[in-house]
Amino acid sequence: MPTGRIPEGPGCHQPVIELSDVSFAYERRPIIEHLHFTVRERDFALLAGPNGAGKTTLLKLIVGLLEPDGGEVRLFGEPARRFRQRERIGYVPQKNAFNPLFPATVREVVLSGMYGRHKLFRRLTKADYQKVDDAMQALGIEDLAGKRIGMLSGGQQQRVFLARALVNSPALLILDEPTVGIDAETQDSFYHLIRHMHQHHNITFLMVSHDRERFRSYLDDAPAAEAGRLKFYVRHSHDREDCVETDLTHSLREYRRAAEEPALVR
Amino acid sequence: MDFFQRALIGGALIAAAGPLLGLFLVLRRLSMIGDTLSHVSVAGVAAGYLLGLGSPAAGGMAAALLATLAIERLRKAYKTYAELSIAIMMAGGIALASLLFSLDRGFGVNITSYLFGSIYTLDTADLIWIAAVTILVLAAVLLQYKEWFLMTFDEDAAAVGGLPTRTLNLIMSVLTALVISVSIKIVGALLVSALLTIPAACGLLAARSFRQSVLLAVGIAEAAVLAGLLAAGYWNLAPGGTVVLLLIAVLLAQLVIKRRLSL
Numbered sequence: 006m007p008t009g010r011i012p013e014g015p016g017c018h019q020p021v022i023e024l025s026d027v028s029f030a031y032e033r034r035p036i037i038e039h040l041h042f043t044v045r046e047r048d049f050a051l052l053a054g055p056n057g058a059g060k061t062t063l064l065k066l067i068v069g070l071l072e073p074d075g076g077e078v079r080l081f082g083e084p085a086r087r088f089r090q091r092e093r094i095g096y097v098p099q100k101n102a103f104n105p106l107f108p109a110t111v112r113e114v115v116l117s118g119m120y121g122r123h124k125l126f127r128r129l130t131k132a133d134y135q136k137v138d139d140a141m142q143a144l145g146i147e148d149l150a151g152k153r154i155g156m157l158s159g160g161q162q163q164r165v166f167l168a169r170a171l172v173n174s175p176a177l178l179i180l181d182e183p184t185v186g187i188d189a190e191t192q193d194s195f196y197h198l199i200r201h202m203h204q205h206h207n208i209t210f211l212m213v214s215h216d217r218e219r220f221r222s223y224l225d226d227a228p229a230a231e232a233g234r235l236k237f238y239v240r241h242s243h244d245r246e247d248c249v250e251t252d253l254t255h256s257l258r259e260y261r262r263a264a265e266e267p268a269l270v271r
Numbered sequence: 272m273d274f275f276q277r278a279l280i281g282g283a284l285i286a287a288a289g290p291l292l293g294l295f296l297v298l299r300r301l302s303m304i305g306d307t308l309s310h311v312s313v314a315g316v317a318a319g320y321l322l323g324l325g326s327p328a329a330g331g332m333a334a335a336l337l338a339t340l341a342i343e344r345l346r347k348a349y350k351t352y353a354e355l356s357i358a359i360m361m362a363g364g365i366a367l368a369s370l371l372f373s374l375d376r377g378f379g380v381n382i383t384s385y386l387f388g389s390i391y392t393l394d395t396a397d398l399i400w401i402a403a404v405t406i407l408v409l410a411a412v413l414l415q416y417k418e419w420f421l422m423t424f425d426e427d428a429a430a431v432g433g434l435p436t437r438t439l440n441l442i443m444s445v446l447t448a449l450v451i452s453v454s455i456k457i458v459g460a461l462l463v464s465a466l467l468t469i470p471a472a473c474g475l476l477a478a479r480s481f482r483q484s485v486l487l488a489v490g491i492a493e494a495a496v497l498a499g500l501l502a503a504g505y506w507n508l509a510p511g512g513t514v515v516l517l518l519i520a521v522l523l524a525q526l527v528i529k530r531r532l533s534l
Contacts, residue, residue, distance in 0.1 A: 102427060120421040
């Protein structure tokens with residue numbers, strides 16, 4: 006993963022997700038009306054709301070899979086529907102998003118993080134495979150590389166999907182209900198890792214969750230925006246001066262060593 | 272080349288193309304598509320005879336392609352009842368085929384040879400068609416292995432990653448229609464989908480990785496088709512039925528072994 010400095014100061018607080026006056030209806034039932042919201046570089050945004058409030062719909066609008074009925078959605082300054090640099094987005098799906106009997110190894114799953122638009126019909130390079138190895142090592146799943154994904158525990162699977170999302174060193178990391186169905190202890194260590202990544206790297210986070218309580222201490226009390234029963238909470242980054250990007254895999258390895266985190270991989 | 276050699280070559284080609292597509296279809300829970308397309312395809316063959324087309328097989332291929340586009344449409348329109356539209360098309364296809372075949376008794380062929388296959392009547396033109404479709408399928412899988420894997424494993428991630436999922440879906444559907452329409456002469460419309468799905472099931476059962484399941488599905492299908500055709504030729508059995516029963520026997524053997532190992 007690349008090491009480097011990006012411009013300091015306001016240069017690292019550019020808008021990543023911009024919703025201006027966004028409205029969307031599903032089968033004539035308005036789900037989102039006139040929503041304004043901006044997530045800037047290095048912000049940590051939580052999209053919270055009960056099931057059926059439209060979290061998935063909004064997520065699809067944000068990543069450009071749906072077109073709003075009114076208003077505009079922008080990603081990294083470009084209209085979301087036309088945004089092409091898809092490798093800048095890392096995506097961790099809901100736990101139940103895949104068939105547990107699917108015959109894929111951990112390595113094949115992490116590798117699939119490379120299979121986006123920027124590699125369409127192209128061969129992967131040696132450097133790509135190296136990034137996959139690095140990501141697996143950084144998250145401590147290298148010993149599981151040859152195991153079938155369905156045989157792993159929920160916490161282990163979560164790490165595999167996180168590794169997959171990180172292989173392209175994304176600028177925006179989207180986590181869709183990442184810990185549903187995972188025990189509390191494993192959830193704690195997962196969020197600890199997420200916070201570490203947020204505090205030490207130039208990654209903007211968008212987390213979708215029905216559980217706001219868990220983030221109460223980390224986020225502003227008042228929602229930054231609301232749409233029906235959907236609420237956006239943010240931890241803004243403008244108080245932070247440092248815009249220096251450190252090597253993600255190196256830092257995650259250091260983190261694992263320092264935290265002596267509970268062995269997820271036995 | 273005698274008829275038996277042509278049968279072996281045709282069988283070997285389709286045993287590569289069928290399971291390759293079948294694996295993706297099974298994993299995307301579209302196993303039934305094979306049956307539907309093959310049934311509609313027989314109706315197309317019958318229409319081809321009735322209209323006096325030079326090649327009735329072209330009628331079958333056209334019908335399968337139309338059906339695949341119709342299914343895509345219906346799947347979008349009736350998301351919750353997707354399997355219903357498939358069931359209706361399947362029944363409609365075979366009903367139409369039997370009706371068309373009964374309209375004109377001068378075809379010189381009977382419907383049975385399309386329902387159960389007539390691999391010993393493959394001619395050189397058939398073989399060229401089968402080879403062309405097999406090459407298309409192999410090329411598509413080699414070129415789009417990554418993309419098909421991601422679409423099959425996690426369609427949301429494929430969409431977020433900016434893959435042209437609609438186009439990729441369409442390519443997969445069209446190839447499925449082509450494979451099915453050229454396979455009908457080999458194993459028959461009633462058994463075509465078995466050639467797509469049973470090797471895939473065998474691969475899924477034994478493989479650890481996705482790559483392994485692809486190789487296993489094709490390997491098992493090749494072995495079953497060649498052994499089945501040889502056995503059928505030797506003992507004068509129905510070739511399509513022999514191949515499919517062999518495939519089922521392999522699957523059952525795998526299940527038994529797996530159970531023994533886990534006890």
